[in-house]
Amino acid sequence: MGSEDEEVKLLGKWASPFSNRVDLALKIKGVPYKYSEENLANKSVELLNYNPVYKKVPVLVHNGNPVSESLVILEYIEDTWENNPLLPQDPYERALARFWSKTLDDKILPAIWNACWSDEKGREKAVEEALEALKIFQDALKDKRYFGGETIGLVDIVANFIGYWVAILQEIAGLELLTIEKFPKLYKWSQEFVNHPVIKEGLPPRDELFAFFKASASK
Incomplete structure (x- = not known):
């Protein structure tokens, strides 16, 4: 479960709706995070290391562990931070x-x-x-x-x-x-x-x- 001393970072692109999904989910959950804007024409070493398979944003890094692909990240956020649920109970x-x-x-x-x-x-x-x-x-x-x-x-x-x-x-x-x-x-x-x-x-x-x-x- 989420705790106060954890490190949450989002590698994203400001104009991307896929990056924005993760932004919105974190904001709804009230999770503090650092945002890192990526230049997709000149990808950072960090992005290539964290997402070597697809080499694209968004990537959520939680306590050093990277999660890629926006739908997978949203599920991870939902599983990690229980407040303000994004999925119904049924x-x-x-x-x-x-x-x-x-x-x-x-x-x-x-x-x-x-x-x-x-x-x-x-x-x-x-x-x-x-x-x-x-x-x-x-x-x-x-x-x-x-x-x-x-x-x-x-x-x-x-x-x-x-x-x-x-x-x-x-x-x-x-x-x-x-x-x-x-x-x-x-x-x-x-x-x-x-x-x-x-x-x-x-x-x-x-x-x-x-x-x-x-x-x-x-x-």
Whole structure:
């Protein structure tokens, strides 16, 4: 279990939604940690030592022990610090949360990302797939405030890309994916998510994120 004299460090990239997931989880749990910004074009020796397999962020280092891959890190955080649980107690509900977290990374986020960065030739099909993915995810929300119920949970954190990044990327790409007209419940969730006090404090500045991805789009 977590204790006060431990050392927690996060190697991350400020514009990465995957790094940001770990930021948010640690903040929700109230875990003090040191943050180390990585230059992915010139990776640090520390990053290469801690994550020799994938050589990418995020990496959580807890008392010298590195944990890689954001979904694995979130589970580790949940297992290590019991306060403000991110997963429900019920085994079936826990399994569902894990299922949707994995589905986000395997199916939903790639579809949205592809739509935002596709060329004109493949855009129509990519947008169609992104809208289908958003519909699947909205259906999973049902009538709940958050995917975690009344409090932010694992799926909400994993969906940070939809909650925050999508609005920026679709504006740059000139697309209308997540709108109040198309997905009223999911749009409402995104507003609740970004305005949650802890989440709001933990998200990167919108104008800086916009400039970062706008520069990427023009290359």
